[in-house]
Amino acid sequence: MKKNKDKQEKKNWLEWTITIISGILVVFTFGFLLYQMIDEEQTPPDIVVVLGEVSEKDGAYSVLIKATNAGNETAENVLIEIVLRGEPEEERSQMNFAYLPRKASANGYVIFSRKPETKDLETRVLGYTIP
Amino acid sequence: MTSKKPIQDSLKEYGRGITGGLLFSLPMLYTMELWWAGFIANTMQLVLYFIIGIGLLMLYNRYVGIRRDNAFVECLLESFEEMGLAIILTIFILWITGRISNVMSLSEISGKVIVEAITVAIGISVGKSQLGSEEKDKEKEEEKQKETEKSQRPDLIREISIALCGTILIASNVAPTEEVIVIAMESEVYKIFIIALLSIGIGGSVLYYINFTGTEQMIAKPGQHGKALAGTLIMYAIALSSSAFMLWFFGRFAGLELGGVLAQTVVLGFPATLGASAGRLLIQT
Known part of the structure; x- marks a missing residue:
């Protein structure tokens, strides 16, 4: 029943518009994937840690941590250590990001009990797993 | 006889498609493992999945969909339309549920969207072809309606x-x-x-x-x-x-x-x- 009806009916402007937009979208998506596949070299995760501003709340100091994965593979369970050197004693903090996809970044905060100076802060990527 | 389809009918058809897409795939859109699958899968796997998705849509449209038994080109256009709608719908749902944002890289977003959109597209196709009430025999329906009104x-x-x-x-x-x-x-x-x-x-x-x-x-x-x-x-x-x-x-x-x-x-x-x-x-x- 339906088949016969549809054969008689031409697409109206709305259907044409949606078909054309969809077509462009599908071709673009596919093209982007192909471009990525040809262009991208498989580079292992390359994690860069940048420290951001320090803010104080209730006598504790939090520092913004921004971790970026510059590689083309996803890193999982990224463990980062942040050390605050100096007197009276060294403070150590750790941060864990569950996922850091390729070319993506994630933010977090570490808390210290005394005011950190930028020169006393040291960050190190302890490790990660590959999915 | 050729006549253009009324805009309202197309809107209703799209509405049914979108409902079908959401009905079958919302539990998937609400699944973490699928959010992750988009960036864990490598590009070649995504390309393959995308091709398989379009292929499945074409097969469905060829044998069951609303334009069944029609020319290859029409099936292809129909499949592209459903896939395109699915991509738009997936982006929108992932955006309102806070799964994609402008700090993410394009490759992460595209991976997430592709993994979810294939299922949504098949849902849209099923919705468009199966979830409508046939308007063909209105008289029968009216009779039935009277009956049901009487009985319940x-x-x-x-x-x-x-x-x-x-x-x-x-x-x-x-x-x-x-x-x-x-x-x-x-x-x-x-x-x-x-x-x-x-x-x-x-x-x-x-x-x-x-x-x-x-x-x-x-x-x-x-x-x-x-x-x-x-x-x-x-x-x-x-x-x-x-x-x-x-x-x-x-x-x-x-x-x-x-x-x-x-x-x-x-x-x-x-x-x-x-x-x-x-x-x-x-x-x-």
């Missing part, structure tokens, strides 16, 4: 009971998962508000405007929009209250203030609405 007057208790069954059927497999609280906590309040509006809009359209299967007696006639509004509100109230009940049952409200409780209820209320509207119509026909 619109019974509110019956309607509410079936809606409750539909809600539980569709939303209970999402309710105990962690995704509900993750989305509720991570999405901004205005996005939660959009989810609520979207639920009401889709639920109302399914029940009264897009000729969804099983709605013959309900379709709003001109001048009956008040009735449709009341029905839609009752439907959404059922969806929200059963969502709240399920979340409470699974201990999801423990230690939360009212804002968190409401946000979770609205997030689960989205699949619950599909259950109370589309699901309810499917289980009673």
Whole structure:
């Protein structure tokens, strides 16, 4: 029943518009994937840690941590250590990001009990797993 | 004879497609492992999955879809249209649930969207071809309608009971998962508000405007929009209250203030609405 009806009916402007937009979208998506596949070299995760501003709340100091994965593979369970050197004693903090996809970044905060100076802060990527 | 299809008919068809897409794939859109699959999969796997997706759509359209037995080009255009709609719908749903944002790289976003969009596209195709009520024999329907009107007057208790069954059927497999609280906590309040509006809009359209299967007696006639509004509100109230009940049952409200409780209820209320509207119509026909 339906088949016969549809054969008689031409697409109206709305259907044409949606078909054309969809077509462009599908071709673009596919093209982007192909471009990525040809262009991208498989580079292992390359994690860069940048420290951001320090803010104080209730006598504790939090520092913004921004971790970026510059590689083309996803890193999982990224463990980062942040050390605050100096007197009276060294403070150590750790941060864990569950996922850091390729070319993506994630933010977090570490808390210290005394005011950190930028020169006393040291960050190190302890490790990660590959999915 | 060639005639152009009325715009309204196309809109209704798209509405049914979108409802089908959401009905079949919302539990997937609410699944963390699929959010991750998009960036864990490498590009070649995604390309392969995309090609398989388009292939499946073409096969479905060729043998079951609304333009079956038609030329290859038409099948291809139809499949592209459904895939395109699915991509737009997936981006929108992932955006309102806080899964894609402008700090993510394009490759992460495209991976997430492709992994989810294939299922949504197949849902759209099924919705367009299977979930409509045939308009072909109107007379028969009118007869049937008179009969049903005689035998069972619109019974509110019956309607509410079936809606409750539909809600539980569709939303209970999402309710105990962690995704509900993750989305509720991570999405901004205005996005939660959009989810609520979207639920009401889709639920109302399914029940009264897009000729969804099983709605013959309900379709709003001109001048009956008040009735449709009341029905839609009752439907959404059922969806929200059963969502709240399920979340409470699974201990999801423990230690939360009212804002968190409401946000979770609205997030689960989205699949619950599909259950109370589309699901309810499917289980009673």
